[in-house]
Amino acid sequence: xxxxxxxxxxxxxxxxxxxxxxxxxxxxxxxxxxxxxxxxxxxxxxxxxxxxxxxxxxxxxxxxxxxxxxxxxxxxxxxxxxxxxxxxxxxxxxxxxxxxxxxxxxxxxxxxxxxxxxxxxxxxxxxxxxxxxxxxxxxxxxxxxxxxxxxxxxxxxxxxxxxxxxxxxxxxxxxxxxxxxxxxxxxxxxxxxxxxxxxxxxxxxxxxxxxxxxxx
Ligand code: MD3
Ligand code: FE
Numbered sequence: 001x002x003x004x005x006x007x008x009x010x011x012x013x014x015x016x017x018x019x020x021x022x023x024x025x026x027x028x029x030x031x032x033x034x035x036x037x038x039x040x041x042x043x044x045x046x047x048x049x050x051x052x053x054x055x056x057x058x059x060x061x062x063x064x065x066x067x068x069x070x071x072x073x074x075x076x077x078x079x080x081x082x083x084x085x086x087x088x089x090x091x092x093x094x095x096x097x098x099x100x101x102x103x104x105x106x107x108x109x110x111x112x113x114x115x116x117x118x119x120x121x122x123x124x125x126x127x128x129x130x131x132x133x134x135x136x137x138x139x140x141x142x143x144x145x146x147x148x149x150x151x152x153x154x155x156x157x158x159x160x161x162x163x164x165x166x167x168x169x170x171x172x173x174x175x176x177x178x179x180x181x182x183x184x185x186x187x188x189x190x191x192x193x194x195x196x197x198x199x200x201x202x203x204x205x206x207x208x209x210x211x212x213x214x215x216x
């Protein structure tokens with residue numbers, strides 16, 4: 001079979017444009033998932049997943065960690081990127097090549113060559129976990145795209161407009177799907193509906209999302 005040339009067995013890793021600056025790469029990370037999970041295990045042993053507190057004092061239901069030179073954190077004083085893990089006082093674990101290379105090749109396929117992420121935010125969703133509608137605007141260089149990799153249970157992703165009250169499209173993201181968004185879509189509002197119960201063959205009762213960013 002030509003699976004090596006054309007991607008995972010369920011079909012080619014097609015690049016589906018969702019709008020002018022947003023591209024869905026169906027199943028693009030699927031073949032690499034075991035290697036990604038192996039790398040993630042080492043990262044999370046050093047910088048464990050934790051529930052951050054929002055500036056408003058709420059505990060986030062998504063559990064988070066980071067790898068790479070910078071990591072996204074939230075606490076009572078605000079949202080920011082920083083070089084050390086506030087939990088351990090140590091630098092965030094390095095970004096493994098297998099993660100960085102995947103993000104770079106996805107960005108290139110979507111028309112953003114030379115993407116050089118300096119932060120990878122790791123989000124862990126258990127059933128019932130949601131992420132409310134927000135914009136990603138803590139990054140200095142908004143000309144760089146963001147690349148997102150979905151692993152484990154499927155999630156309904158909310159894809160809004162440039163203002164909070166714009167209509168919101170819903171899109172299911174499956175294990176191995178990669179989203180790249182930038183350009184005119186970089187500041188779109190987005191979120192994730194509460195994760196449905198389920199058991200994924202590799203990850204069990206959870207979804208992990210990696211977002212690669214150029215933060216500095
Ligand atoms: C398309 N994470 O970490 S990633 C986040 O699934 C975050 O964990 C979500 O939002 C998650 O900040 C969604 C995919 C994504 C994010 C933002 C977008 C796709 C987007 C903005 C515009 C268009
Ligand atoms: Fe976001």
